[in-house]
Amino acid sequence: MKKINVNDTTLFLSFAAVILLMPIWLSPFGAAYPDLLQKFAIYGIFAIGFNILFGLTGYLSFGHAAFLGVGSYAAVWSFKLFTMNVLPAVAFGIFFAGLLALAIGFLSLRRSGIYFSILTLAFAQMSYNLAYSVLTPITNGETGLQLTSNDPRWIDAMYKTPEAGLPSTELFGLTMNGYPGFYFCAVILIICFYISLRIFRSPFGLTLRGIKTNQKRMKYTGFNTRPYMLAAFVISGMYAGLAGSLLAITDPLAGAERMQWTASGEVVLMTILGGVGTLVGPMLGAGLIKYFENIFSSFNSGTLHEVFSFLPDGLEVVVVKVTGLFVGSGWHLTLGLLFMIVVIFLPGGIVEGVQKLARLFRPKTDDDPQAPAPQKQAAE
Numbered sequence: 417m418k419k420i421n422v423n424d425t426t427l428f429l430s431f432a433a434v435i436l437l438m439p440i441w442l443s444p445f446g447a448a449y450p451d452l453l454q455k456f457a458i459y460g461i462f463a464i465g466f467n468i469l470f471g472l473t474g475y476l477s478f479g480h481a482a483f484l485g486v487g488s489y490a491a492v493w494s495f496k497l498f499t500m501n502v503l504p505a506v507a508f509g510i511f512f513a514g515l516l517a518l519a520i521g522f523l524s525l526r527r528s529g530i531y532f533s534i535l536t537l538a539f540a541q542m543s544y545n546l547a548y549s550v551l552t553p554i555t556n557g558e559t560g561l562q563l564t565s566n567d568p569r570w571i572d573a574m575y576k577t578p579e580a581g582l583p584s585t586e587l588f589g590l591t592m593n594g595y596p597g598f599y600f601c602a603v604i605l606i607i608c609f610y611i612s613l614r615i616f617r618s619p620f621g622l623t624l625r626g627i628k629t630n631q632k633r634m635k636y637t638g639f640n641t642r643p644y645m646l647a648a649f650v651i652s653g654m655y656a657g658l659a660g661s662l663l664a665i666t667d668p669l670a671g672a673e674r675m676q677w678t679a680s681g682e683v684v685l686m687t688i689l690g691g692v693g694t695l696v697g698p699m700l701g702a703g704l705i706k707y708f709e710n711i712f713s714s715f716n717s718g719t720l721h722e723v724f725s726f727l728p729d730g731l732e733v734v735v736v737k738v739t740g741l742f743v744g745s746g747w748h749l750t751l752g753l754l755f756m757i758v759v760i761f762l763p764g765g766i767v768e769g770v771q772k773l774a775r776l777f778r779p780k781t782d783d784d785p786q787a788p789a790p791q792k793q794a795a796e
Contacts, residue, residue, distance in 0.1 A: 424613060431696065432606045439595065447711050450594045451666075455706045457601035458662045461608050463686040463698030465655020468615060469648050470684075471693035472624035475528070478680045479520065479536030482543040483513040483653040485675030487660025489547075489554070492561045492670045499571040500583045502592055502600070502665045506658065513657020514650055516543075521649035525642060528631070540680055547672035560671035585665050597666050604662065605699075608655060613695060615651070624648055656683075689758055691765030700766050708747050715743035 434441075438456065442448045447456075462484065470476055487509035494505040524535040547555040555561055563582050572583075585592040592600055615621045626634055627641050634641055664670055673679075686705055691697025720736040720743070727735060742750045762768045 431609055435602050435606055447707055450598045452710050453598040454601050454666045456703050457605045458659050459702040459706055460605050460699040462656055462659035462683050463702040464608055464612050465652045466683045467687050467698040469652035470687055473648055474628035476533045477536040478533050479540030480656045480683055481675045481679035482540040483517055483656035484660040486516050487513045487657030488664045488670035488674055489561055491661035491664035495668055496567040500585050502585050502587050506661050509657045509661025510654050514654040517650045517653025521646050525645050544672055544675040560669050562669045585668055592665055601662050689765055691767035694767045697765050697767040708751050713747040
């Protein structure tokens with residue numbers, strides 16, 4: 417694996433600074449409270465991992481919610497059986513999600529294209545239904561898996577005095593609530609981004625890009641692409657399991673709804689909206705969708721009347737009524753329109769739009785292919 421270059425170092429440091437400073441620069445947008453910041457970080461991890469499979473290989477999975485759910489269940493069982501320390505929960509979430517991804521990937525990757533997508537969707541729905549019915553002793557069915565006062569927590573019981581009520585998740589005594597929980601998720605997000613960056617720049621990532629470009633031609637040369645595909649699928653599933661375990665850390669419960677097909681569809685939207693195959697795009701898409709879901713959806717008529725109070729009364733009422741169709745409970749309509757615009761005019765997602773704006777305002781130089789050719793000087 418080659419060394420990280422200056423541009424990648426700048427990108428990584430900029431990404432880390434933006435993530436760590438989110439409580440400051442998101443404050444004007446009303447999105448600086450810890451619970452939402454945790455969702456930005458967790459679903460950013462989910463989308464970055466999904467992009468390693470979809471962005472690099474072109475294989476579209478509709479079953480990644482299964483790994484998200486398994487990560488959550490594994491983390492909650494770690495809290496119930498062993499300790500409220502979050503590190504074992506993270507390790508269990510990654511491990512069991514990786515095992516499930518290995519099994520599903522081994523079977524699903526026998527097909528490609530739409531058949532692969534349908535197979536992953538089928539496995540995810542099987543997992544969802546099993547969690548609701550057959551695996552009830554493990555998942556607690558519809559109620560979901562939660563902490564109880566009777567949980568053994570064997571490791572904690574050896575050196576801690578049991579407290580009244582349910583314990584909180586912690587990292588060596590630091591409670592994972594509020595901003596400490598966000599910064600724990602943020603540090604893991606930064607580490608995951610760095611790993612993704614190295615994968616993108618590695619020979620392994622180059623091989624995955626080759627598979628996306630022309631897998632048949634690679635097979636004709638005698639190159640066995642399947643181990644690389646399976647490795648990408650497992651890594652992507654482990655990212656999803658990590659995200660699921662973080663969901664359980666910030667809110668220690670796990671339910672089968674996290675394995676539903678809508679969660680798989682959501683991460684697809686995040687990746688496409690931000691930019692498939694880009695490093696930062698999936699994080700942008702995850703942040704935008706979670707902002708719409710939690711902030712944009714809370715706008716009501718009272719908020720709109722405050723925003724448009726400068727208009728004449730009659731016009732204000734009309735504008736509020738029209739705008740109200742796209743905010744509050746109508747936020748899905750706005751998100752759908754935005755998704756259509758991106759797919760039609762910016763196939764590369766938000767990242768492509770930012771790049772076009774940067775080129776538009778960038779001063780043109782002689783080396784710029786879009787700059788006008790210099791005129792020949794008149795002969796003396």
